[in-house]
Amino acid sequence: MSFFFLNLVKNIVMADYVDMKTLKFLLKEVYDANKLTKYDKFKEYDVESFEMLLDSTKSFSDKFLKPFYKEMDTNPAHYKNGKIIVHPSVEKVMRNAGENGSIGSIFSYDDGGMQLPLLIHQANGFIAGAANNGAIGYPGLTSGAAHLIVTFGNDELKKRFTPKMISGDWGGTMCLTEPQAGSSLSDIITSAKKLSDGSYSIKGDKIFISGGDHDYCDNFVHLVLARIDGAPKGTKGISLFAVPKNNIDENHNVTDSNNVTTIGDFQKLGEKGFCTTHLAFGEKGVCKGWLVGTENKGLSHMFQMMNSARIDVGMKGASLSTAAYLSSLEYAKERPQGRRISSSGNKNIESDQVNIIEHPDVRRMLLFQECISQGSLALLLQCSLYYDLSKVESDEKKEKYHDLLEILTPIAKTYPAEKGLESISNGLQVLGGYGFCTDYDLEQYYRDIRIMSIYEGTTGIQSLDLMGRKIIMKNGESFKFLINEFKETIEKASTYEELKPYANTFKNYSKDLSDTIMELIQIAIKGDHERYISDATIFMEYMSNVVIAWQWLKISACAKEKIINGADDHLTSFYEKKIHAMKFYFKYELTRNKGIKEILLHPDSLTIPNKEKKIFI
Numbered sequence: 001m002s003f004f005f006l007n008l009v010k011n012i013v014m015a016d017y018v019d020m021k022t023l024k025f026l027l028k029e030v031y032d033a034n035k036l037t038k039y040d041k042f043k044e045y046d047v048e049s050f051e052m053l054l055d056s057t058k059s060f061s062d063k064f065l066k067p068f069y070k071e072m073d074t075n076p077a078h079y080k081n082g083k084i085i086v087h088p089s090v091e092k093v094m095r096n097a098g099e100n101g102s103i104g105s106i107f108s109y110d111d112g113g114m115q116l117p118l119l120i121h122q123a124n125g126f127i128a129g130a131a132n133n134g135a136i137g138y139p140g141l142t143s144g145a146a147h148l149i150v151t152f153g154n155d156e157l158k159k160r161f162t163p164k165m166i167s168g169d170w171g172g173t174m175c176l177t178e179p180q181a182g183s184s185l186s187d188i189i190t191s192a193k194k195l196s197d198g199s200y201s202i203k204g205d206k207i208f209i210s211g212g213d214h215d216y217c218d219n220f221v222h223l224v225l226a227r228i229d230g231a232p233k234g235t236k237g238i239s240l241f242a243v244p245k246n247n248i249d250e251n252h253n254v255t256d257s258n259n260v261t262t263i264g265d266f267q268k269l270g271e272k273g274f275c276t277t278h279l280a281f282g283e284k285g286v287c288k289g290w291l292v293g294t295e296n297k298g299l300s301h302m303f304q305m306m307n308s309a310r311i312d313v314g315m316k317g318a319s320l321s322t323a324a325y326l327s328s329l330e331y332a333k334e335r336p337q338g339r340r341i342s343s344s345g346n347k348n349i350e351s352d353q354v355n356i357i358e359h360p361d362v363r364r365m366l367l368f369q370e371c372i373s374q375g376s377l378a379l380l381l382q383c384s385l386y387y388d389l390s391k392v393e394s395d396e397k398k399e400k401y402h403d404l405l406e407i408l409t410p411i412a413k414t415y416p417a418e419k420g421l422e423s424i425s426n427g428l429q430v431l432g433g434y435g436f437c438t439d440y441d442l443e444q445y446y447r448d449i450r451i452m453s454i455y456e457g458t459t460g461i462q463s464l465d466l467m468g469r470k471i472i473m474k475n476g477e478s479f480k481f482l483i484n485e486f487k488e489t490i491e492k493a494s495t496y497e498e499l500k501p502y503a504n505t506f507k508n509y510s511k512d513l514s515d516t517i518m519e520l521i522q523i524a525i526k527g528d529h530e531r532y533i534s535d536a537t538i539f540m541e542y543m544s545n546v547v548i549a550w551q552w553l554k555i556s557a558c559a560k561e562k563i564i565n566g567a568d569d570h571l572t573s574f575y576e577k578k579i580h581a582m583k584f585y586f587k588y589e590l591t592r593n594k595g596i597k598e599i600l601l602h603p604d605s606l607t608i609p610n611k612e613k614k615i616f617i
């Protein structure tokens with residue numbers, strides 16, 4: 001290997017995986033995390049304590065997450081002699097998450113948590129996810145499962161299960177998927193039969209269960225969707241159960257097996273260190289589960305975990321695209337190749353090669369990555385803030401923030417996944433041939449992000465949810481709340497001369513969004529519901545582009561305000577960079593909506609199976 005390449009490899013290895021300055025700018029300046037500390041619930045915190053938490057997550061990630069990122073990929077989780085073998089660093093990750101309180105970080109003090117705003121919890125997840133997205137899945141799912149018990153379980157269940165989950169001694173999972181029921185949860189057949197002691201006998205197979213089994217936790221609590229004997233068909237007959245892998249005594253000591261059998265571990269394209277198990281409940285004897293919440297309301301209870309898991313998945317997308325962006329940026333600054341074209345149109349072959357960051361096409365790819373990764377992060381922090389406000393505000397405002405979160409969740413899950421993949425693909429392209437090789441992390445980021453548009457509801461299902469439910473829910477009230485948020489940002493941005501044209505452009509695109517929705521709704525009003533929903537995924541892209549443009553305008557208005565208020569030279573150039581990225585987004589991404597709108601309103605229906613049953617596919 002030449003000296004140049006040795007140096008390059010060294011630098012790439014050392015390239016940071018997360019941009020703390022941008023993260024802190026978003027938290028402090030754009031979303032004003034400090035204002036949360038004015039509410040009673042978060043009064044124990046201040047900006048300094050938030051910052052300390054972020055910095056300690058970064059130093060833990062530097063030491064214990066990033067160093068094992070590649071190793072967990074090259075030594076994947078696997079099934080051997082009835083057990084799932086995972087990388088030993090999983091033990092450290094679970095222990096640390098228990099010790100530093102991050103598993104229960106958003107739980108109330110009464111429930112053994114830290115009562116931290118979701119905004120800060122997600123920011124921590126962003127840092128850790130950029131270091132090692134698979135490893136953080138283990139405590140992440142444990143947190144979600146414990147949160148479900150805390151929210152819907154009775155005191156006895158909470159006492160029995162949550163302390164050891166919060167401490168990281170036990171793992172937690174969500175068990176929805178069955179071989180015949182993936183997207184369509186109404187087809188779940190796992191059964192639950194009531195026993196004389198009040199518990200239920202659970203029987204059935206669950207597949208693709210993340211973090212379902214390994215040796216570094218003493219026990220697992222599976223949150224299982226099942227159908228109580230005699231329950232109504234469809235989603236109205238699904239209940240939620242807490243099912244431990246092992247039975248326990250009153251002191252939380254494991255006694256014997258509860259007959260949850262680990263059948264295997266799926267081998268995957270990416271996230272190879274995060275095991276994906278097949279579990280059989282009650283195959284070898286009675287497997288006891290305890291009802292969480294109300295009979296037949298299991299799916300709506302599970303939605304709490306699914307909604308927060310959707311934000312988590314979106315955040316993993318933002319983390320991975322950020323890490324990829326920073327890696328390719330570093331490479332582009334160091335890799336000499338080719339020469340710039342002079343004003344006469346010639347290349348001077350006598351001159352030194354320039355670093356590839358000088359080429360407009362490479363800059364385009366880097367700016368694209370910056371816009372997608374930071375735009376995604378911004379939206380996810382915005383959603384987290386809405387979640388926090390929906391918990392602490394007055395009743396009327398609570399509803400508004402809740403509805404805003406509802407309408408934005410499918411976008412916050414899907415955009416970072418779908419566009420993040422495209423963004424990482426561009427990052428890989430920046431490295432040329434090396435991007436395709438295992439010497440660098442880019443190819444792993446590319447494989448790892450691919451799952452984000454599949455689990456927690458595929459892009460197709462998220463898009464149906466957005467168009468078929470969220471846009472029209474409460475007679476379009478949630479959408480109106482969103483339009484009002486847009487208006488606030490337009491007003492603020494319009495006060496700055498430089499941003500005025502962009503505020504106007506955004507106003508036009510958001511009006512276009514409203515008009516297009518009105519036109520599409522006419523199709524549903526006329527009764528052609530299948531046609532209305534047939535291009536839901538295209539609509540998802542259309543609406544997402546406007547939502548991310550809103551975030552970029554908001555970021556720019558904040559950056560401009562800081563410049564005008566007298567930032568020093570260093571900060572001014574940081575803020576100017578944000579405004580430049582907004583301009584790039586408006587030119588290269590938002591304008592795509594013109595073509596997308598044409599697709600959405602096009603009279604031909606080419607994907608709906610036709611009445612004559614002619615086969616076109």
Ligand SMILES: Cc1cc2nc3c(=O)[nH]c(=O)nc-3n(C[C@H](O)[C@H](O)[C@H](O)COP(=O)(O)OP(=O)(O)OC[C@H]3O[C@@H](n4cnc5c(N)ncnc54)[C@H](O)[C@@H]3O)c2cc1C
Nearest residue numbers: 174175176177182183208209210276455456457458460461
């Ligand atoms: C690595 C990994 C980890 C996972 N972790 C978990 C976990 O921890 N717990 C858990 O319960 N599950 C988990 N899953 C399962 C995951 O949630 C499902 O794979 C996903 O919901 C899709 O279901 P499916 O695979 O059965 O695909 P299908 O539902 O068969 O979908 C196949 C395709 O058809 C489309 N489609 C399906 N129905 C419709 C429709 N009505 N309209 C339009 N398009 C439709 C989908 O969008 C998709 O493109 C995991 C999966 C993987 C791969």
